[in-house]
Amino acid sequence: MSHSPLTPGIVPGRLDAETYSENFSDLHPPLDRHEARVAADRCYFCHDAPCVTACPTSIDIPLFIRQIATGTPEAAARTIFTQNILGGMCARVCPTETLCEEACVRETAEGKPVKIGELQRYATDTLMATGDHPFERDDPTGKTIAVVGAGPAGLACAHRLAMYGHKVSVYDARPKPGGLNEYGIASYKSTGGFAAAEVDWLLQIGGITIETGKALGNGLSLPDLKAKHDAVFLGIGLASVNALGLGDEDMTGVLPAVDFIAKLRQTSDLASLPIGRDVVVIGGGMTAIDAAVQAKLLGALNVTLFYRRGRDRMNASVFEQDLAASHGVRIITNATPKAIHGNGAVREIEFDYTDDALTPTGETLRLTADQVFSAIGQTLQGEDLPALDGGKISVDETGRTSVSGVWAGGDCASGGDDLTVTAVAEGRDAAEDIHATLMGAVG
């Protein structure tokens, strides 16, 4: 350990090896068989269950929990994967506290919902540990479909299409498939190379090829894809990051939070990652929280998260906010960045305090900072895209775009709430519509 949390500047190795591995272990250690049985016993098997309604992929939660309770977690996993082929990742990253678990009637009854997310992980981990893939591919249809983007939307779409016997070519800009599952999730939510393992497991369905290093405008064009395939699905996410707009963003120490997270996810040696002593994160969503918490876990002494509005407007759930607070992240709300100070490298950052209408109150705050992560949103990137709506590809409820034969889903598409589970639902539903269209059922 060459440095400590007190060392000034952006330096690697602030912690000892044991602390790194402890800090980046599983956020929720998996339930063992006994814990799963006890947790499953609490489910009331509700009629037309509110948790199912709250799940973007409509997993039959009471059924899979009953299957766990009766000692058949593999059957439970099949129930989950039928609706959500990325049920393993969603069990890890879903903000269940604002989805299924918020709707759980035991939340109403006792303020303690059934541990749906952790039970889902128990079931999916059990089946995936066997190495078997629970679905079989239908006879080949002779149809080919291009899927651009190997993130949650693209993978869910590709899997469902492959199940129906179509041939799917998946393209992705990054060196590895998985999208934000691979590059964008906090490390402690997806440990042990789970994202990559999940992709390998998913591909066992067959009929899917993946080519990396390709994106629209970088080796791919939409007209060309359309010409070569029977249908195209765009699940390209939001590849550009929004700038702070303060004019000093070339300064050393200022960078997008998504780049920091991606680098962290791909490293094989956490001790080699440099982190500031005084880190500032700007943003109120999940990415901001993930960056702030992980900065702290890498040994930053002070991590301060700024959000321009009140806490109740933060996109990050209360659970996520509390997670950050419990790791020692200071959250300051109603403050907008005004200027970054420094001579080539950031030294301080200055904020205006603002009211609810974002009008500066006149009070300001200047804070020591050697590293600033911006997490104030991402934007769509690509060439020859279908018609947009609010900066995203305009789609109807089945994922159809303005261009015939082109569907879209996930973060790049209009609607939805930019969650992994929403992307999976949109990819799956688009695949159903593509299949119906290609096979002549609808038209």
Added chain:
Amino acid sequence: MADLTTDFVGIKSPNPFWLASAPPTDKEYNVRRAFEAGWGGVVWKTLGEAGPPVVNVNGPRYGAIWGADRRLLGLNNIELITDRPLEVNLREIKSVKRDYPDRAVVVSLMVPCEEEAWKAILPLVEETGADGVELNFGCPHGMSERGMGSAVGQVPEYIEMVTRWVKQNTRMPCIVKLTPNITDIRKPAAAAHAGGADAVSLINTINSITSVNLDSFAPEPTIDGKGAHGGYCGPAVKPIALNMVAEIARTPEMANLPISGIGGVTTWRDAAEFMALGAGNVQVCTAAMTYGFKIVQEMISGLSQYMDEKGMTSTSELVRRAVPNLSDWQNLNLNYIAKAKIDEDLCIKCGRCYAACEDTSHQAIAMSDDRVFSVKDEECVACNLCVNVCPVENCITMEAMAPGSTDPRTGKTVQATPADWTTHPNNPATRAAE
């Protein structure tokens, strides 16, 4: 605090909670621990005749079924009577009774169906200073294959005969323990009564197989690949036991026959229910085997609080309190009309009442798009299923309709005067009488 002292057939104990004849009362060590924990009495585990004792299996003796969170609901056993020498048990009984004179010590007996066998053992028990004997005519497994236990309890003539032998050969009070593995509990009870029994105790365990191992295809508990039926007890059998106790209690000829209530007593409330239906005291086994002897403390405090709240000063005020309200179905008031009512403030919106009613009953619950559940009075027959499946206590209640109001289901006015099946126009017997 209410006085829980009970006098059961002349046997006094500081409270009505006795441990039943079973593994918890097989040894001095256990019984002393029980008395230290506060139990009012014990029925010592069944003694057999002198000579080489019986032997037990050396594999599992118990099987179980569980509810949510693996809460034990029912236990079955294939254990036999005591497998310790008679003289050891007698010596220990004497020692315990000497040290705990205020507690009830009753000795359970099971010897062959011959008068000499009973004549031989009764003086030995008397000599220990024990307060009474309980005749084990109930065990449904093992010993019954040898002509004892429930093999006797299933033949009323044998019950009467053996009871008479016992009464003729000892001054000790005699309690006859009945098997539930019969068609009509009143017959063996009447036989014991006719034989001179001071009391009956019931129920003994119920013939049962708790489960089947789906890998080895053997009943549980499994001994080297085979299983035999055992005796079932625990909370699951309480309703069966309550009914059998009640059947005896409401038979006029046996109205004065004391009953020791047994079968799934787990809490003070269970005990109070047995007593209200006619039991003078209760015997407990499975609850102690599940949680240890300490549970008696909750039974004591709970029954005391309840009796205080009801203004009862003695357990005798509770005993038989519900017996007058036991009725035949044909005498139930058909003019009593109730409707389910759902308390929306307590409702957690699980929808189980809706599923139960819609799928399996009378389609009498409506569900709105925002999951508000309400009763359709025009369909509700007040079956109570919604109450039973609701996870929240008192969220759904049955409300009686006031006489003079109109039942929207039938369009008829609710009558104040009771009327039962015996006078109902649809009853063929009523029509025949016209």
